[in-house]
Amino acid sequence: MEKFVINGGNPLAGLVEIGGSxxxxxxxxxxxxxxxxxxxxxxxxxxxxxxxxxxxxxxxxxxxxxxxxxxxxxxxxxxxxxxxxxxxxxxxxxxxxxxxxxxxxxxxxxxxxxxxxxxxxxxxxxxxxxxxxxxxxxxxxxxxxxxxxxxxxxxxxxxxxxxxxxxxxxxxxxxxxxxxxxxxxxxxxxxxxxxxxxxxxxxxxxxxxxxxxxxxxxxxxxxxxxxxIINDRIEAGTFCVAAAITGGDVEIKGVNHIAMRSIITKLEEIGAKISKVSEDSLFISMKERPRATDIKTMPYPGFPTDMQAQFMTLLCLADGVSVITETVFENRFAHVGELERMGVNIKVEGRSAVVVGVEKLTGTQVTASDLRAGAALVLAGLAAEGTTDVYGISHVDRGYANLEKKLHKLGASIKRVYE
Ligand SMILES: CC(=O)N[C@H]1[C@@H](OP(=O)(O)OP(=O)(O)OC[C@H]2O[C@@H](n3ccc(=O)[nH]c3=O)[C@H](O)[C@@H]2O)O[C@H](CO)[C@@H](O)[C@@H]1O
Ligand SMILES: C=C(OP(=O)(O)O)C(=O)O
Structure with missing residues (x-):
């Protein structure tokens, strides 16, 4: 069995290149x-x-x-x-x-x-x-x-x-x-x-x-x-959240600013500073505690359901209460139960999740139930105090190429361990 072992707390810094979609x-x-x-x-x-x-x-x-x-x-x-x-x-x-x-x-x-x-x-x-x-x-x-x-x-x-x-x-x-x-x-x-x-x-x-x-x-x-083929806007969005949740400074290369509009707008509402470096590159920095905001997933150009779990992790650490509404899939909150093991405060009511921000997450063992749930747990591990073991990472490998290598290059303490 494979797992990611993450020691949280390192602010990410540097440049990451996004791959094909x-x-x-x-x-x-x-x-x-x-x-x-x-x-x-x-x-x-x-x-x-x-x-x-x-x-x-x-x-x-x-x-x-x-x-x-x-x-x-x-x-x-x-x-x-x-x-x-x-x-x-x-x-x-x-x-x-x-x-x-x-x-x-x-x-x-x-x-x-x-x-x-x-x-x-x-x-x-x-x-x-x-x-x-x-x-x-x-x-x-x-x-x-x-x-x-x-x-x-x-x-x-x-x-x-x-x-x-x-x-x-x-x-x-x-x-x-x-x-x-x-x-x-x-x-x-x-x-x-x-x-x-x-x-x-x-x-x-x-x-x-x-x-x-x-x-x-x-x-x-x-x-x-x-x-x-075009680059992956969901991989790019996931690295944006990784930068924001660790209080980092990261250049993300290989992005389409228009395709990422809803993601960038929500990050800015949460308090990230984002600037356009070039036609295909952006810089993201986040130094304050995240601010609460509401999110509703929608078909494009609305906010993508494939970024919902990752944003939920970020909003778990926000100052205030956020409401996340999933309108595309009927059952896409499986990550909530695992995030709860790390100390979050979330209440799911039908298609909405009410996220009451907490000051910190605590590392523990968690298991991914699907691809983006896995990404959300990795992000939680990057921000948490202590060590997080993320199991079920074959789900993550479905949709992220070399995730741990790219995060490691940005300064994260993450390794893939074969048990
Ligand atoms: C490989 C791929 O591109 N996957 C993406 C694609 O999935 P996928 O193409 O499966 O997603 P769809 O847009 O088809 O599904 C959206 C919603 O429509 C419903 N539905 C869909 C088809 C159908 O015949 N009947 C029906 O009721 C689905 O159950 C779901 O509730 O778009 C989703 C929505 O952006 C993304 O989350 C997935 O990452
Ligand atoms: C839901 C996803 O993919 P798929 O449609 O392939 O299950 C996804 O990429 O988040």
Whole structure:
């Protein structure tokens, strides 16, 4: 078993470079299946989830070559299988994103229902709704989604919620269906935009990217291309909180200021001083005790649910009472119970958590239940008095590359221990 052992109290200082975005890399890797010709994808982060997606593609028959650190060439011409294995899909919900591309290439897909996870039940009804509108037939049995088509056609799809994954699956499928497909109430996340940019680099024509109405003018053939994915705004946000919670001074390089607007605004409300160093770099410093503030998670450009747990840790140390409301996932407060072991004062009432700031956190043993809960516990450990052992760090490895190395370089006392 692996754990992080953290001795808290060191203010972080120096420069950290942000890597490629997990949530952009996963759909873009799936989208390489849409053409028969190879693509080169750059800036792919070295994460467990990326490895899982690579195994999914290889399991479907696709050849993948690593050209350099973070750069892979994908040869989708060897795609032969339309069924994705349960062992991989259950590890990572994003593997369901191969469904759209499989239908376009092989006219059928058999993919296990990805199921729920520690943050909620996470249904896929909106993905299915989109497929049905585009001429796909779908049946579900024994925990599998079976999808097939004789004739795809364009359509108009209204999403009841701007689901990131549903927007991505539908956009991929529609990009090879001649005619105009409209996705209304589409997700506007920067990672959806990155996927659209990749599809356009492959030859698709898409309008309204980054707005809530995306129009895809499909073309029967897409071609592989050379593409570099965007950096990870959630990794950047997590390092911002690490700097703030330790009273540090850190330059964060590889950021998109616009994509991080809600995160930066909330940090400033809490009392962090943030300045723009360059087009892709910011400096964050925090010398005072954090101030309480309220946060409500929302689809982009609202405050990201993937930063909720990390901000909760910061607000646990604030002077005053904060209310954090989670509107995106129904059950994303699993970190609260573990933070309580470190001395926080939080009361969960339905979808809101009332956080009464305390003066200090105390190190102890805690266990991550999911990716961002794990990040929140690491942040708590960086600020706590004494030693914190964070277990369950495979969750953290799903979404952070070299987290402990990057934190150590900034002056944190953190090491990975194999027990
Ligand atoms: C790999 C990836 O990109 N993951 C991100 C993606 O997840 P993911 O794409 O799974 O998130 P969605 O935007 O689809 O989910 C948001 C909400 O919609 C609900 N829903 C979704 C689909 C559906 O068919 N029916 C339905 O009810 C979900 O249960 C959830 O409550 O966006 C989330 C919201 O920003 C992020 O937290 C995840 O990090
Ligand atoms: C919820 C997350 O990811 P996923 O959708 O892959 O579970 C996340 O990145 O915080």
């Amino acid at each position: 997990k949530n952009a890399a996963l759909p873009i890797l799936a989208a390489t299946l849409l053409s028969e010709t190879p693509s080169i994808i750059r800036n792919i982060p070295d994460l467990l989830d990326v490895n899982t997606m690579i195994l999914v593609l290889q399991g479907l028959g696709v050849k993948i070559e690593k050209l350099a650190e973070g750069t892979f060439q994908i040869f989708p011409d060897s795609l032969i299988k339309s069924d994705a294995p349960y062992e991989l899909i259950r590890k990572m919900r994003a593997s369901f994103l191969v469904t759209g591309p499989l239908i376009t290439r092989l006219k059928r897909a058999q993919v296990p229902l990805p199921g729920g996870c520690a943050i909620g039940s996470r249904p896929i009804d909106l993905h299915i709704k989109g497929f049905l509108h585009l001429g796909v037939q779908v049946s579900m049995h024994s925990g599998y989604v079976e999808a097939w088509t004789d004739q795809l056609h364009p359509g108009e799809i209204y999403l009841d919620f701007p689901s990131v994954g549903a927007t991505e699956n539908i956009m991929m499928l529609a990009s090879v269906i001649p005619g105009d497909t409209v996705i209304a109430n589409a997700a506007r996340e920067p990672e959806v935009t990155d996927l659209a940019n990749f599809l356009m680099a492959m030859g698709a024509k898409i309008e309204g990217v980054g707005t809530d109405t995306i129009v895809i003018y499909g073309t029967p053939k897409l071609y592989g291309c050379d593409y570099s």
